[in-house]
Amino acid sequence: MELLNNLLLKIDSFxxxxxxxxxxxxxxxxFFTLxxxxPQVRYFSHAWKVVFGKFDKKGTPGDTSHFQALSTALSGxxxxxxxxxxxxxxxxxxxxALFWMWMTAFMGMTTKFVEVTLSHKYRVKTExxxxAGGPMYYMDRRLNMKWLAVIFAIATVISSFGTGNMPQINNIAQSMEQTFGFDPMATGGVLAVLLGLVIIxxxxxxxxxxxxxxxxxxxxxxxxxxxxxxxxxxNIWxxxxxxxxxxxxxSAAAGGFLGASFAYAFNRGVNRxxxxxxxxxxxxxxxxASARxxxxxxxxxxxxLEPFIDTIIICTLTGLVILSSGVWTEKHENNFARTDLTVIAGNYNDNNDADRNVLYQFLNDKPDNGVQLFNGEIRVENGRAVTNGYTILHARSIAEDVQFIVAGEDPYSGVLRVEDGNIKKEDIVIRGKSLVHSAALTSIAFSKGYFGAAGEYIVPIGLxxxxxxxxxxxxxxxxxxxxxxVGQKGVMPYRVIYVAGFFWASFSDTTLIWTLSAVAIVLMTLPNLFGILLLRREMKDTVKEYWTDFNREHGKDGSAAKDGKDS
Structure with a gap:
């Protein structure tokens, strides 16, 4: 599994x-914005009128209302x-990074406008x-690129497990266990039953x-x-x-945060x-494609409206919670994840400007940064290291108050072998203070408001x-x-496997799934971007035809035209 994960990481690097x-x-x-x-600015108010049904017609084909389609897409x-x-x-x-998330959302409002319009245009009625619609249909029916459509559809199936299924329940189960003490398997079992009842x-x-x-x-x-x-x-301003x-x-260094280069912040912001x-x-x-x-x-x-609601509103609120509370620069007690832990040679102090600069170069993948991975032994007595000459980095920060625990809560005593910065003893828990990230960081931030410690419960419930x-x-x-x-016959077997995978992931390590998902997402994205670029002229003509017909029927102010002509 580790070899497969490393192979997928290598593929993702390209x-x-x-x-x-x-x-x-x-x-x-x-490109499409210009x-x-x-359109994300000019059509913004019109979009709200459409979503609430102002221009709906009776008898139009489809399975859901505009609002239900938007809700389904937003829920995804x-x-x-x-x-x-x-x-x-x-x-x-x-x-x-938050700025570049905004830019991705602002440009994404146009990208989504284009991809949804074209996919809806070439949707089909199933058995x-x-x-049924989506990029695979315009790739096949309009571009005559069935091979590209097949790649996209396979990537979508993989992503459904790697993006929408396994990581989601894994996060839910971990959050429920950490906050309420619920057993992950029990959480997964209950939610898997509910999921099955809904999707069937x-x-x-x-x-x-x-x-x-x-x-x-x-x-x-x-x-x-x-x-x-x-x-x-x-702290808002x-x-x-x-x-x-x-x-x-x-972003410059602040507290335990050692800084991030422009390239690092740009890449992570756009990807997130x-x-x-x-x-x-x-x-x-x-x-x-299901909308009437x-x-x-x-x-x-x-x-x-999707990227606006999802990123510019909800993600901004999360970002301001984290930034205004200041928790993102603070070190918090946590159990260290081995994938986030590196032991480097030498004694570094994040209160020393020279040391901070060296570690900034190292963490931002700058060449010739001078940092060497530690090779050697760490002697531990009663859970505490008694040797020096090394620094433990966890979650891109210098770890403090480090403890080594075995067999539940028993302090470890002995010698730990370290090779190329990795501690080789697997059956040991390493605990201490460091920066934290992901849902754990958001959870801490939500406790820094009017609700106090109770605010932490908002995150697991929201999650x-x-x-x-x-x-x-x-x-x-x-x-x-x-x-x-494969046609309609494949739907029920897929749904059964989907629910089973959902249950399994509630108590399993999904590292491989996350990595596979990262590859599948790009295998969806690149063909889709390529396809909509090929149809750029058709998109422009389709929009022009829409406004011509709309003005003829409703008038330029959106009210019904009395004589059927433009008003």
Whole structure:
């Protein structure tokens, strides 16, 4: 498994983690923003009117309303990325990463408008009478690139497990265990049954459930976030200032945070932005293809709102909670993850400017940084190291108050062998103070508001709702891809495997799944971006036709035209 994970990491280094990928993702969004004349700004108010049914017509084909399609798509994007993903971006890249998440969302509003419009235009009615759409259909039916459509559909199935299924329940189960002491297997079992009951009902039941969950979880999370931001109101302006001032320089060192270069913050911000709002990935168009609409552009309008709600509103709230509370620069007691731990040669102190600079170079992958990985032995007595000549880095920070524990809570005594910075003894727990990230960081931040320690409960409850709804939405994305690949007969077996994988992941290590997901996401994104670029002229003509017909029917002010002519 470790060899496979390393192979996937190597593949990912040429795909999503490569330097070119953020430029392609933002570049396509920028191109369409300019090519279509800033549709995310010009059509923003019109999109709200469409989503609430102002221009609906009776008898239009489809399975869901505009609002239900938007809720389903949002339930697929609003998940762990909004709670843990933002925290991870700030942890890795500092405040500057949040700026690049915003840029990804702003450009992504146009990208999503394009991909949803084109996918809706080429959707089909399946054997059971429901709609199926997504990039694979315009790749096949319009571009005549079935091979590309097959690659996209297979990547969608893989991503449904690696993005929407296994990591979501794994995060839920861990959060429930940490906060309430619930057994992960029990959590997984209960939620797997609920998941099965929802997704077996198909898109209509999925849409009915998500259209209820999304508003509830949104209100709950906003209230909790504002309780922290307003409690730390004196830090709002400094937090916003740091986001903009660091955007093109990288984030400077602060507290236990050792700093992030521009390249590091840019790459992590864009990648986390994509994971959060999925603009360009091609997943949301699958949900929007079910909407009742005879004008593909009208559903494209609705999708403009997704990155705005997901990233510019919810992710910004999470970011301001973390920045205004100051917890992102503080070290907190935690059990160290081996994947985040490195032992380096020499004694370093993060209160020393020279040491901070050297470690900044090392953590931001600067060549010739002078840091050497430690090789040797660490002698431990009663859980504490008694030798020196090395520094333990955990979560991109210098670890403090380090303890070595075995057999539950027993302090370890003996010798630890270290090779190339890795402690070789596996059956030992290493605990201490360091920076923390992901949902754990967000959880700590939510305790720094008007609700006090009780605020921490907002994160596991929010994560439960967010992540569970994400799993529901992605089951639909996967089954539409299965319909394209093998037909309706493959849907029920897929759903059974999907629920089984959901249960299994609740108590399993999903490191490999996360890595596989990273590769699959890019295998969805790159073909989709390539395809919509090829159809750029058709997109422009389709939008023009929409406004011509709309003005003829409703008038330029959106009210019904009396004589059928433009008003």
């Amino acid at each position: 795909l999503g983690s490569a330097a070119y990928f953020p430029f392609i993702l933002l570049g396509v969004g920028l 090519y279509l004349g800033f 994007t609003v998940g762990t990325g909004n709670i843990g993903g933002v925290a991870l971006a700030v942890f890795l890249g500092g405040p500057a 059971d009478g429901t709609m 009902g198909g898109i209509k039941r999925i849409a009915a459930v998500t259209s209820k969950i999304v508003p509830i979880m949104g209100v709950l999370y906003v209230i909790g976030a504002l309780s922290v931001i307003l409690f730390n109101s004196e 400094p937090s916003l200032t740091s986001i903009f001032s660091d955007a093109f320089t990288g 932005g994509l994971f959060s709002n999925e603009a360009g990935q091609g997943s949301a168009p699958i949900a929007h 609409a005879d004008e593909p552009v009208s559903e494209g309008m609705v999708s403009i 439960l709702l967010f992540a569970f709804s994400t799993a529901i939405a992605w089951s639909y994305y996967g089954d539409r891809a299965i319909v394209y690949l």
